[in-house]
Amino acid sequence: MISQKEVDDLMAKQPNLSKQTYEQIPTLTPLAQSVISRQATLNIGTIGHVAHGKSTVVRAISGIHTVRFHEEKVRNITIKLGYANAKIYKCPKCPAPECFKSFSSSKEDAVKCEREGCGEFLNLIRHISFVDCPGHDILMATMLTGAAVMDAALLLVAADKPCPQPQTSEHLAAVEIMQLNKIIILQNKIDIITKDENAAPKNYEEIRNFIRGTRAENSPIIPISAQLKYNIDAILYYLANYIPIPTRNYNVSPKMIIIRSFDINRPGEEIDNLKGGVVGGSILQGVLKVGDEIEIRPGLLTKDSKGVVKCTPVFSRIGTLQAEQNDLLYAVPGGLIGAGLKVDPALTRANKLVGNVLGHKGQLPEVFFKMEISYFLLRKLLGVKSGLGSANKVRKIEKAEVLMINVGSTSTGCKVESLKGNVLRIELIAPVCSQPGEKIALSRRIDKKWRLIGWGEIIKGISSSHTTD
Numbered sequence: 001m002i003s004q005k006e007v008d009d010l011m012a013k014q015p016n017l018s019k020q021t022y023e024q025i026p027t028l029t030p031l032a033q034s035v036i037s038r039q040a041t042l043n044i045g046t047i048g049h050v051a052h053g054k055s056t057v058v059r060a061i062s063g064i065h066t067v068r069f070h071e072e073k074v075r076n077i078t079i080k081l082g083y084a085n086a087k088i089y090k091c092p093k094c095p096a097p098e099c100f101k102s103f104s105s106s107k108e109d110a111v112k113c114e115r116e117g118c119g120e121f122l123n124l125i126r127h128i129s130f131v132d133c134p135g136h137d138i139l140m141a142t143m144l145t146g147a148a149v150m151d152a153a154l155l156l157v158a159a160d161k162p163c164p165q166p167q168t169s170e171h172l173a174a175v176e177i178m179q180l181n182k183i184i185i186l187q188n189k190i191d192i193i194t195k196d197e198n199a200a201p202k203n204y205e206e207i208r209n210f211i212r213g214t215r216a217e218n219s220p221i222i223p224i225s226a227q228l229k230y231n232i233d234a235i236l237y238y239l240a241n242y243i244p245i246p247t248r249n250y251n252v253s254p255k256m257i258i259i260r261s262f263d264i265n266r267p268g269e270e271i272d273n274l275k276g277g278v279v280g281g282s283i284l285q286g287v288l289k290v291g292d293e294i295e296i297r298p299g300l301l302t303k304d305s306k307g308v309v310k311c312t313p314v315f316s317r318i319g320t321l322q323a324e325q326n327d328l329l330y331a332v333p334g335g336l337i338g339a340g341l342k343v344d345p346a347l348t349r350a351n352k353l354v355g356n357v358l359g360h361k362g363q364l365p366e367v368f369f370k371m372e373i374s375y376f377l378l379r380k381l382l383g384v385k386s387g388l389g390s391a392n393k394v395r396k397i398e399k400a401e402v403l404m405i406n407v408g409s410t411s412t413g414c415k416v417e418s419l420k421g422n423v424l425r426i427e428l429i430a431p432v433c434s435q436p437g438e439k440i441a442l443s444r445r446i447d448k449k450w451r452l453i454g455w456g457e458i459i460k461g462i463s464s465s466h467t468t469d
Helices: 004-012 022-027 054-062 070-075 137-147 166-177 199-211 232-241
Strands: 042-048 082-090 100-104 123-132 152-158 183-188 221-223 255-262 278-285 293-303 309-323 326-328 337-341 357-360 367-377 402-407 410-420 423-433 439-446 449-463
Touching (some): 054 123, 152 166, 183 199, 367 439, 402 449
Antiparallel strands (some): 082 123, 278 337, 293 309, 367 423, 402 410
């Protein structure tokens, strides 16, 4: 814990947001004003085929452009996971869905309705974090990393293209594996199909046929134009009313999966001005506080002279917590959180700690080098053009085959040691911090691309004596 003066100074930086105190923690709820004023409590993924408008719809709602890296801007596609937070307000006087408004994460709590003749103060009802997933086929592993933290998803379908496109079906299969029950389908780009009055209804029927028999079968389909911001208030209505706040457990030891890590220091920074490394991710359970002593597992990976992998946990202390531009005293499950650590920034540079798990010292799950998993294969290959006949079928897994698995935010290769029935024993190329019962996704290298072939659940893990303290 930090001193009361430090708490007061921290909260004084943003006086328009609700204050946080240590005394609030025992009685917190996901919709407590002190929580949603400063951080998101719901993770919404945007999924779908490349160039169907995922990043554009996030920008229309949050005002943030998630395409931030040079290569992404050149190619106009999302390559890395993009993140953006948005607050949803509701006017108590105006009719739905016009009563719903969205603003950036740092918007003050007290906002007046801008509708002519209204002037009522809006009620802050949700604070949402968007996980903008890449739609390109070769970036499927990145998408699965995002799926690990999603509570619900927006599935983008372009109205000017036949449905489904390859990654539309692959992304839907991926979020089904992650057991997402709440999916909102956005029929985007309706503004560019004006020449044929039957184009939109025809595309709507294609979408209905595509989702029949899936978890999305009864999902709402909203016609929108993300570019023109048409029907954005309808999306906000469904985000507020269709997607429930997931049950969160605040009374257990915290566990945060790391999705990003980086060094915020500029080249040539003076030693006295250096800041510790930063990790970003989503808290799955518990509450993290500024000042907490933490551990990161598996941590640093090294090999000895015999090629045996050893992992050394990273120990540190949380110096700062942030949700986008908002300073936090504590962070709860849901939303994407940045934690400034008292650790050498070289350890966090260039996403070195992605796939690790952060928690209180000595309270994290074990590190596994081998695992036994129960698995299920898809009937046919997703993410490829139809019409390939038997080439579309997913062949059985073979002994000694190399696959890729996604566990939480970890993507790693594995070698099949043995298989019996629907149980695999695999040796991991890189160790993972996990526990029995956790869901995994399985991918196979096909035509130089990793393709989703199935999913599974960890039965048990085999820890190694090569973990050092």
